[in-house]
Amino acid sequence: xKSRRDLLATLLLLLATIGVATAFDREKDFKEATKNNxxxxxxxxxxxxxxxxxxxxxxxxxxxxxTSPSDPIELILASPAAEPEKVYKGELDPAxxxxxxxxxxxxxxxxxxxxxxxxxxxxxxxxxxGNTLNELDLExxxxxxxxxxxxxxxxxxxxxxxxxxxGNQARMIVTYSRAKGSLLTMTTYKGKFEREDHKCxxxxxMLQDVGPGWQITMTRNYNPVWIKPGTPLPKHHFSSALSKIxxxxxxxxxxxxxxx
Numbered sequence: 414x415k416s417r418r419d420l421l422a423t424l425l426l427l428l429a430t431i432g433v434a435t436a437f438d439r440e441k442d443f444k445e446a447t448k449n450n451x452x453x454x455x456x457x458x459x460x461x462x463x464x465x466x467x468x469x470x471x472x473x474x475x476x477x478x479x480t481s482p483s484d485p486i487e488l489i490l491a492s493p494a495a496e497p498e499k500v501y502k503g504e505l506d507p508a509x510x511x512x513x514x515x516x517x518x519x520x521x522x523x524x525x526x527x528x529x530x531x532x533x534x535x536x537x538x539x540x541x542x543g544n545t546l547n548e549l550d551l552e553x554x555x556x557x558x559x560x561x562x563x564x565x566x567x568x569x570x571x572x573x574x575x576x577x578x579x580g581n582q583a584r585m586i587v588t589y590s591r592a593k594g595s596l597l598t599m600t601t602y603k604g605k606f607e608r609e610d611h612k613c614x615x616x617x618x619m620l621q622d623v624g625p626g627w628q629i630t631m632t633r634n635y636n637p638v639w640i641k642p643g644t645p646l647p648k649h650h651f652s653s654a655l656s657k658i659x660x661x662x663x664x665x666x667x668x669x670x671x672x673x
Contacts, residue, residue: 442612463634464490464502467517474518474664475503478489479511479527481671488528488636489513493521494538494657497584497617497633518660525655527672528636532648534672536655539574539584550577555625558587558618561629565589565612571649575620579599583620588646589613610639613646 479486489503506512516524526535546554551573558568567590575583594609602608616636617634620627652672 432643444460446485448660449559463500465499465635467501467515468519469517470521470664471517473520473660475513475515475523475525475660475662475667476660477667478669479512479513479672480669481673482529482532483511484526484532485531487510487530489526490526491515491518491523491658492617493519493538494528495524495543495584496519497619500633500635507607513564514664515585516664522657522659524657526635527655528647529546531645532650533636534650534652534655535586535587536652536654536657537584537617539572539586540576543573544575546573546583547577549629550575550583550622554585556584557620557627557629559600564595565591565614567592569646572651577622579622579624581622582630583622585618586649587618588649589616590646592642592656605671608639610641611644612637612639614638615647616642624646 431609460625462598468604477492479489488504489505491501491503492501501515501518502516503513504516506514522538524535524537526533526537554573562568569588571586571588573583573585575581590611592611594607595612597606597608615635617633617635618629618633619633621630650672653673655672658667
């Protein structure tokens with residue numbers, strides 16, 4: 414049987430070996446992340462794979478132009494209400510302010526989400542069967558929301574619709590905010606695994622009444638970004654002009670849109 418001294422020596426050797434391996438892996442991760450991180454302008458790295466790829470076999474599309482507000486569009490998205498997990502990114506025309514195009518959309522009805530600097534407009538279909546949520550539902554839903562995703566200490570509900578009653582569902586639009594710096598994992602910022610600026614994102618949150626309360630069943634991230642400390646969160650607006658755009662074959666031209 415090994416003595417206590419021998420066991421201690423073996424343990425120290427094992428810890429030292431683990432330490433070397435951890436340091437080596439961390440260095441490798443750092444180099445790999447630095448090589449793969451091509452954008453440090455404020456966009457979150459996950460934006461590069463966040464959106465649904467256009468369907469090469471689909472001939473549907475949407476084209477149009479946002480005339481009001483006249484501010485430059487930063488991002489425009491389209492999502493089918495029946496499949497909220499799918500979110501398509503539109504193409505912007507730099508020669509025509511406000512002009513956009515979606516290609517490769519399967520047939521269906523689509524809602525649009527438009528991001529400007531400091532504001533976003535959405536026409537998302539939250540409930541196709543009306544809204545019967547009561548005050549108790551709202552309280553329970555907010556409790557579930559605030560307990561979720563502790564990485565984001567602040568969460569702000571904008572729109573919420575659904576049906577009251579056990580087994581029924583609801584959806585809501587939420588801004589998630591982390592008003593402090595963050596450690597990074599598999600990406601870097603200016604050569605570091607941390608950044609001092611703040612992160613916020615807009616999400617569609619889906620819930621179900623499971624009896625004692627409402628449970629979050631799924632979230633869909635739309636636009637995670639890094640912002641400088643002190644920057645106001647984007648203001649939310651709903652516009653019915655962005656709702657239920659029917660797409661079949663060919664590109665549907667919805668013309669000029671005033672969404673204010």
